[in-house]
Amino acid sequence: MPSHLALLSCLLVLLLSLDKFLLHYLKRWLSGGGSIIPRIPTGAFSPRSHRTMAAAGKWSETAMLIIDMQKDFVDPAMGSPMLVAGGEAVVPAVAEAVAVARERGIFVVWVVREHDPSGRDVELFRRHLYSGGKGPTVKGLKGAELADGLFIKEGDYKLVKTRFSAFFATHLDSVLKTQGIKNLVIVGVQTPNCIRQTVYDAVELDYEKVIVLIDATAAARPDIHLANIRDMKTISVETPTLEEWRR
Amino acid sequence: MPSHLALLSCLLVLLLSLDKFLLHYLKRWLSGGGSIIPRIPTGAFSPRSHRTMAAAGKWSETAMLIIDMQKDFVDPAMGSPMLVAGGEAVVPAVAEAVAVARERGIFVVWVVREHDPSGRDVELFRRHLYSGGKGPTVKGLKGAELADGLFIKEGDYKLVKTRFSAFFATHLDSVLKTQGIKNLVIVGVQTPNCIRQTVYDAVELDYEKVIVLIDATAAARPDIHLANIRDMKTISVETPTLEEWRR
Amino acid sequence: MPSHLALLSCLLVLLLSLDKFLLHYLKRWLSGGGSIIPRIPTGAFSPRSHRTMAAAGKWSETAMLIIDMQKDFVDPAMGSPMLVAGGEAVVPAVAEAVAVARERGIFVVWVVREHDPSGRDVELFRRHLYSGGKGPTVKGLKGAELADGLFIKEGDYKLVKTRFSAFFATHLDSVLKTQGIKNLVIVGVQTPNCIRQTVYDAVELDYEKVIVLIDATAAARPDIHLANIRDMKTISVETPTLEEWRR
Amino acid sequence: MPSHLALLSCLLVLLLSLDKFLLHYLKRWLSGGGSIIPRIPTGAFSPRSHRTMAAAGKWSETAMLIIDMQKDFVDPAMGSPMLVAGGEAVVPAVAEAVAVARERGIFVVWVVREHDPSGRDVELFRRHLYSGGKGPTVKGLKGAELADGLFIKEGDYKLVKTRFSAFFATHLDSVLKTQGIKNLVIVGVQTPNCIRQTVYDAVELDYEKVIVLIDATAAARPDIHLANIRDMKTISVETPTLEEWRR
Structure with a gap:
């Protein structure tokens, strides 16, 4: 003894x-x-120390980006001109994908639009939608909130964007690369615009694996969704179903 | 009749x-x-329509950037490791500069740092300052608030950054250029880092006139402040006093 | 009275x-x-002074971007894995569009890929195409040259890119905005990748008018071309034929 | 037990x-x-495969950036308005630093300015220096060549920039990050502008170690050089002499 x-x-x-x-x-x-034991930093600055223990393993280099799952885009009750026809239908799949990501310790990033009431930070061709302090996804208004059933939890990250791509004029690449993120799983709306632009930028930015969950993303019409999925496949993007990805 | x-x-x-x-x-x-009469848009989208009538004239192409005037940077009472020694002394000058800008109808942009409690979106060499959900200018904490006496008013714009330059990985250039802004007036802290990086980026981004108010900006020591002012002058930056600029 | x-x-x-x-x-x-009387700038800050007098008029704010019209992309004789099936067919239309642009005094920008022989600056998923100092559009090799019948003239501008979008990690936006360019006319290959990414980035960057000449652009198959044209139309892009545009 | x-x-x-x-x-x-055993990557996604075996070890994550070592900046015989007074004196130290880098298998990047004869891609405040197809570091003219004694070798990389920072509107970060580069060693001219802007951007872009060789960099005057070195030290930059670094 x-x-x-x-x-x-x-x-x-x-x-x-x-x-x-x-x-x-x-x-x-x-x-x-x-x-x-499990918290082994890659260097003095330990960029990954905020992540859960689960993430120290297989999923530590993966992030999930949830794009534009806000009421004005997916909730028909809002009566927004920006409503994506196929959006509401994928809310449960997005919620499920986020649950799987959290379970695996994947870094969860909520990418949202929040615009100035004047619309001065929105695309030119949409500025006519803003007047009297109102318009799609104006910061602070109900339309900018996440769809019912989706929540930002402690440890998640919220990233505000003002254009299609989550990487356009934001610090998303900065916050991902500095954590050693190399793989992205992308869900949300809508396929031809914000999803696709984020995906192409991710490929341009050399993320090693870019995955779009084909049934947790949506467009105005199924043919538009699928035509864009087809294009993304040609540049090495993987497009499994949620079921296939969760296995 | x-x-x-x-x-x-x-x-x-x-x-x-x-x-x-x-x-x-x-x-x-x-x-x-x-x-x-005075509201004459340059095109169909009328990017400047949110600005006051005064701005339709001489100052419609000018924006003021107020950099990092947050408690953790300028209020000694916070005990922050990021305190800029000369910062508190320029708060009144900054407030005065903002008042002049508003009077002239100049577009006012409050550039602030707001970091994740984990510090994962801060510069690598400062990450050790973040633990237990606390650290300099963490989003939501008191240290991230504007210094006493400074306020964001309706019509102003708040822009969050995570690095020195107000242009690094933000949509600042986007929101300025789309409004036809060509001239910048810069105040805040601190001269060698966030002020200077913003200024050099502004010159690189072809803003036609970049003005640093020499007595509404500050560094840890006067000699550091002046050495950086000297360098900026060599790349065409104007450095008047507040009094000279307000004339 | x-x-x-x-x-x-x-x-x-x-x-x-x-x-x-x-x-x-x-x-x-x-x-x-x-x-x-329109102020034609002169002297030190005269961004348009290099342009022809013709450009001082109606077309002074327009640039034409010719994308990837290089042998490896459009000349079947090269046997390149990057050949775009529909590319060769639009070479005459591209040449004609450039001629019209020059006549109008439009700023002509040749956007090309030129890669390191090692392939270390190409997209990850295409790096296996590079070995032994060879690969698609390697700088200095024949495949990187413009297609037969296309020439860079004095006063044109050559811009090298390494990813899909002509705006990705290049100074294109810098050189266009500083000249007061607000409208873009885009020709070349291929529609779903380099054309579309350039177009979406142009909209994100607030170019006021983005025009894709529908018969001076091409993809591997007509249905892919048209599906992408359809998507671009939904974000305000104009898609006339060369004939319609030249009127 | x-x-x-x-x-x-x-x-x-x-x-x-x-x-x-x-x-x-x-x-x-x-x-x-x-x-x-360290996994030396092979095959299609093998970003480092073009580098020498030497680089697979200690120095595989380091790159050397040689900034603006062109005749118009460092050779008094050119009579250029852009001559950096202290530039010529450091040419031998730069050459020596490059030799050490090559010996160690460090990735060598030559960052140079090459401007359009019209000057339309140079900073606004320097455009008056361009006329008649001439001006500082115009592409193809003698002033844009490397200083005598400096050469680009096979395996090196040449990167063209149009502003102070080597990272401004270039694909430098892209080509470095995709190769796993985390540490930078910087030499060249001049300290307050192109060196410092590159250095600050490198810190903003989360390079883990940024080293400026204090005697292989130069400014117009020693006091300007040292004032800028002092500022860089405060943001974690290391500033050894060439001798100290080569040990």
């Missing part, structure tokens, strides 16, 4: 005398984590 | 039969403006 | 019934110039 | 006392690989 104590104290001394990495772990361990 | 009435009715008919531009003006005039 | 009123109303009617160009001049005149 | 414990603790101590490289391998091993 004394030898056990000796060993333990010896270990403690060694641990404390080691470099900043260990002090870093110890600090984290004392203030919350519970275990030192 | 009947001929007057005839003329007026004739004019009305003509006005109403003219194209969408005039209908647009008429609508605006009826719902607020008071005058048709 | 009534004759004065009649005169005034007459003038007002004339002013208001004229097109946006006049309004534009009127605005300039009100806000400083003193003359409504 | 105590001997088992002793063995285990001994192993643990060994593991923990080793450096970050081991932790890195351990992580890979835990999350899939099965082997802790």
Whole structure:
């Protein structure tokens, strides 16, 4: 028994005398984590330390982007001119995809539009939709909220965009690359515009694997959805169903 | 007199039969403006229509950028590691500059940092400052608020950034260029980092006139402030005092 | 007195019934110039001074982008894996469109891919096409040259890109915006990838008018071409034939 | 039993006392690989395959950026208005730094300005320097060539920029990140403009280590050089001499 104590104290001394990495772990361990082992940073700055333990494994380099799942785009009750006809139907699939992502410890990013009431930060061809402080997905108005059944949880990330692509004039690539994210799973609306532009930009930005869940994305009409899926396949994008992806 | 009435009715008919531009003006005039004349859009989308009438003149192509005037940067009471030593002293000058800008109808943009509690969207070398959901200018915490005495008013624009330059991975250039902004007036903290990076990016992005108000910007020390002002002058940046600029 | 009123109303009617160009001049005149004659800039800040006098008129704010009209993309004799099936057929239309553009004094931009022999600057999913210093559109090799019948003339601009969109990681937007370009006419190959990505980016970047010449662009198959044209129309893109545009 | 414990603790101590490289391998091993031998990628997605075997080791994640070492900037014989007073003196140090980089298998990137003869792609405040098809570093003219003694070798990369920062509107970040480059060593001219802007952008883009060789970079005057070096140090940039770096 004394030898056990000796060993333990010896270990403690060694641990404390080691470099900043260990002090870093110890600090984290004392203030919350519970275990030192699974949190292995790739460097001094430990960009992935905020993620769950599950993410330290197979899914640590994957992020899910949920695009434009806001009331003005998918809830017919809003009467928005921006309603995507096929949008409401995929809300349950999107919710399910997010649940799978969380279970796997995948980094969850909610990409939303939030526009100035004047419309001065929206595409030129849509500015006529803004007047009197109202318009599609104006920041603070109901239409900009997530569709019923979808919620941002602690640890998720909310990213505001003002154009089609989630990468256009945003810090999305910055926040993904710095965490070592190499693979993207994309859900939401709508296929020919915001989904496709985000996907093509992701390929241009060298994400190694870009996955579009074919039944958790939607367009105004099925033929438009499928024509765009076909084009994306030709540039190496994978397009499984939610069921196929969750296996 | 009947001929007057005839003329007026004739004019009305003509006005109403003219194209969408005039209908647009008429609508605006009826719902607020008071005058048709000064609101002359450069095109169908009328990007400047949200601005005040004063801006339709000399200052319609100018925007003021107020950089990082947040408690964690300029309020010593916060005890933030990011405090800029010279920051508190320029708060009154910044407030005054904003007042002048509003008077002139200049587009006012509040550029602020708002970081994730995990610090995962901050520069690598500052991530150690974030733990337990706290750190400099974390979104929602007091340190991210504007310094006492500064307020965002209706018609102003708030822009969130995550790096030094207000243009890095943001839609600032998009929202300025689409409004026809060509000239920038820059105030805030701190000169060698966020001010200078914003200024150099503005020159790279071809803003025609970039003005730094020398006494409404600050650094940790006066010599650092002045060395950076000197460098900026060499690339065509103007550096008047607030008094000189307001004349 | 009534004759004065009649005169005034007459003038007002004339002013208001004229097109946006006049309004534009009127605005300039009100806000400083003193003359409504279009100000052709001269001297140091004269972004348009290099253009022909013809361009000072109606077409001074228009640029033509010719995308990827290189041998490896449109010349079957090259045997390139990147050959676009419908490409060769539109070479004459592209040549004709360029001729019309030059006649009108439109700024002509040749957008081409030129890759490192190693392929290290190409999309990840195409890197296997590069080995032994060879691969599609490698800088300096024959496949990177313009298709027979197409030539870069003095005054044209050559822009090298490494991804689909002509705007991705290039200074195209910089060189266009600084010249006051607001309208784009786009020709070349291929519709679902490089054409469409350039077009969507152009809309995101607030070019006021984006025109795709439907018979001077091509894809692997007509149905793919048309499905993409359909999508582009929904975001305000104009898609005339060359004949319609040249009228 | 105590001997088992002793063995285990001994192993643990060994593991923990080793450096970050081991932790890195351990992580890979835990999350899939099965082997802790560094995985040198091969095949289609093999971004580093073009580099030398030497680079597969310690320096495979480092690139050297040589900025603006062109005759118009550093050769007084050119009589260029863009001459950097301190530039010529550092040519030998730059050449030496490049030699060291090549020896180590570091990816060498020559960043140069090449402007249109019209000057339409240069900063607004410098356009008056262009006329008659001449001006600083015009593409194809002698002033755009590398300074005597500097050469681009096979395997190096040439990157053309049109503004201060090597990252502004170029595909530099794209070509570096896709090769797994995390550390940058920067040499060239001039410190307050092109060097500093490249450095700040590199920090904003999350390169893990940014090194400026203090005696292989230069400005118009030593005090300007040193003031900028001081500012860069405050944002985590390392500033060794060439001798210190080559050790």
